Amino acid sequence: MALLPRDCPPSEPRLRPRCCRPWRRWRWGLASLAAAGLCLVAVPSRAAERLIISYGALERTIPIADIEAFVATGHLTPQLQAYNRHFRLPQAQLDQARQVLATPAEMLRPVGIAQFLYTQQGERLLQELTRVVRTPARVGDFSALRAAIILGAVRVESGVTLLDVLRAYPLEAIRIDLAEGFAVASEINRAIFQSSQAVDLVQRLSRQEAEADPLTPAELDALHQLRQDSRIYGVNLISRNLPGLANPANLYLPQVSPGQVPPPQGFPLILISHGLGSNRHSYDYLANDLASAGFAVVAIDHAGSNDEQLMALLEGRTADVVPDEEFLRRPQEISLAIDSLKALQAHGSVLPVRFNFDRIGVVGQSFGGYTALALAGATFDLNTLHGECPPEVLTFNPSLLLQCQATNLVDPQQTLQDARVDSILAMNPVGSALFGPGGFQRVTIPVMVVSSAADTVAPAFPEQILPFTWLSTPERYLVLLGQGTHFSVIGDVEASDQPIALPPDIIGPRPDLAQEAMKILALAHFQMTLNQDERFRPMVQAAFVKAINGETYPLYLSTTLSTEALGSVLQP
Structure with missing residues (x-):
């Protein structure tokens, strides 16, 4: 066992909170954090000078200076020209490689990078990367890789690049194991192929369903008119502290005008569970629309996984992306909100409307989609969870980094179902490893x-399309946003007060159209499943969904996707 140098601290220090300060003030602290990592591996602080490309017993060495010259000028050095005679890369691919090496990750600041790399998820990702990126002695050292990423980020102000990481690697050379790299590439290519085949299948089934049950232009016009006619209420927004919840909830309540008669049993209740890093305001657009149609909507703020939690991580005030207990706490908070509202109503609360607790729906996105599924009866499948975690190869499914944290739970088998929930809408949900086939079947x-x-956070095939085939409920609908990303349905993701300002390329094209589609489909789904209003059933048919945005923003809906159909297109 190597001894620590005398001037090294006995353990890696944690960043201290420095709220509301520019990130540059963290640079010395981050450098110390990275230096502590170097001390733990007992190596001298130096920059890598060579890149060793190895494949079994064969290897080639490239000076980092040659790569720097290529990035700076766009021209290959004589040594790089010699190597390229073997690879025969066309100029277009060389230009692409140069761009990859030099493009900064502008939305990732050093504090956030450092904090993430010290979380469980960050360390799992680093461990996977060290299968390919190794020390000269062929050792997968994630501490050295972590130090390189942090130091590379600290040394620049415009966003860290891959070249910055190469420059900052704390050993004399970096070894790239091509055999492992090819294995990883093969897995990624396989995942991309499966995803493409699955998406194509959903689109094909949707077209077939639309052709089998078409709608005339007059019928389409009547359905759009029905949607407009259903929006008969104003909306009263109230921020209310509910007993047992750490943060206030937003209540979007139908505002009954003089002459209007509210439902005698009260308004159906819909609760919204936001995703990781969002908050109770993230779905204002959806809550307002549903409230105007006669639903009482309550948006919960999950304190353990909201934007404040993410900001605390980025600022160094917590070491966890989410607490382990958040997997249990989220569904429990929705149930607690129902209990609190019911108690308030029973004791003559001053709330301006009555709730119908016999008609309850839940909307959730991403981690909130997991929450909705758990409330609907999905249970943890420990065999699947431990089989998927930790991922054996670099995964094309980043959501597994979050899901695998649930392996830390002491008692994950407790039921989280709330029998009062009658219907759910799960947008970009995660849960393939958490629930597995057995959990979804419940x-x-x-x-x-x-x-x-185009979801790269919770990819369509492993997280929604495949799990959809595991559902046993007779009333199930799969909607596919043809150009959608993980962020398309989240409102105001470009707002300046977000923990990470997402560029438009990450958000994806026309989120306004995606959100408009969600308003239409959520209304139809809950009118049909909570109010049993069959007039809205054609709105959850493939023919209507196809016509919502036409070719401008293609949408697809299928109810017939099956395990057998999916298996037939995924055959090697």
Whole structure:
């Protein structure tokens, strides 16, 4: 066992909170954090000078200076030219490689990078990367890799690049194991192929369903008019502290005008569970629309996984992306909100409307989609969870980094179902490893699952399309946003007060159209499943969904996707 140098601290220090300060003030602290990592591996602080490309017993060495010259000028040095005679890369691919090496990750600041790399999820990702990126002695050292990423980020102000990481690697050379790299590439290519095949299948089934049950232009016009006619209420927004919840909830309540008669049993209740890093305001657009149609909507703020939790991580005030207990706490907070509202109503609360607790729906996105599924009856499948975690190869499914944290739970088998929930809408949900086939099969209430074809956080195939086939509920709908990303349905993701300002390329094209589609589909789904209003059933048919945005923003809906159909297109 190597001894620590005398001037090294006995353990890696944690960043201290420095709220509301520019990130540059963290640079010395971050440098110390990275230096502590170097001390733990007992190596001298130096920059890598060579890149060793190895494949079994064969290896080639490239000076980092040659790569720097290529990035700076766009021209290959004589040594790089010699190597390229073997690879025969065309100029277009060389230009692409140069761009990859030099493009800064502008939305990632050093504090956030450092904090993430010290979380469980960050360390799992680093461990996977060290299968490919190794020390000269062929050792997968994630501490050295972490130090390189942090130091590379600290040394620049415009966003860290891959070249910055190469420059900052704390050993004399970096070894790239091509055999492992090819294995990882093969897995990623396989995942991309499966995803593409699955998305194509959903689109094909949707077209077939639309052709089998078409709608005339007059019928389409009548359905759009029905949607407009259903919006008969104003909306009263109230921020209210509910007993047992750490943060206030937003209540979007139908505002009854003089002459209007509210439902005698009260307004159906819909609760919204936001995703990781969002908050109770993230779905204002959806809550307002549903409230105007006669639903009482309550948006919960999950304190353990909201934007404040993410900001605390980025600022160094917590070491966890989410606490382990958040997997249990989220569904429990929704149930607690129902209990609190019911108690307030029973004791003559001053709330301006009555709730119908016999008609309850839940909307959730991403981690909130997991929350909705758990409330609907999905249970943890420990065999699947431990089989998937930790991922054996670099995963094309980043959501597994979050899901695998649930392996830390002491008692994950407790039931989180709330039998009062009658219907759910799960947008970009995660849960393939958490619930597995057995857990999804326990859901028996109506479910609408929304998936995005370009989702790189919770990819469509492993997280929505495949799990959809595991559902046993007879009333299930799969909606696919043809151009959607993980962020398309989240409102105001470009707002300046977000923990990470997402660029438009990450958000994806026309989120306004995606959100408009969610308003239409959520209204139809809950009118049909909570109010049993069959007039809205054609709105959850493939022909209507196809016509919402036409070719401008293609949407697809299928109810017929099956395990057998999916298996037939995924055959090697």
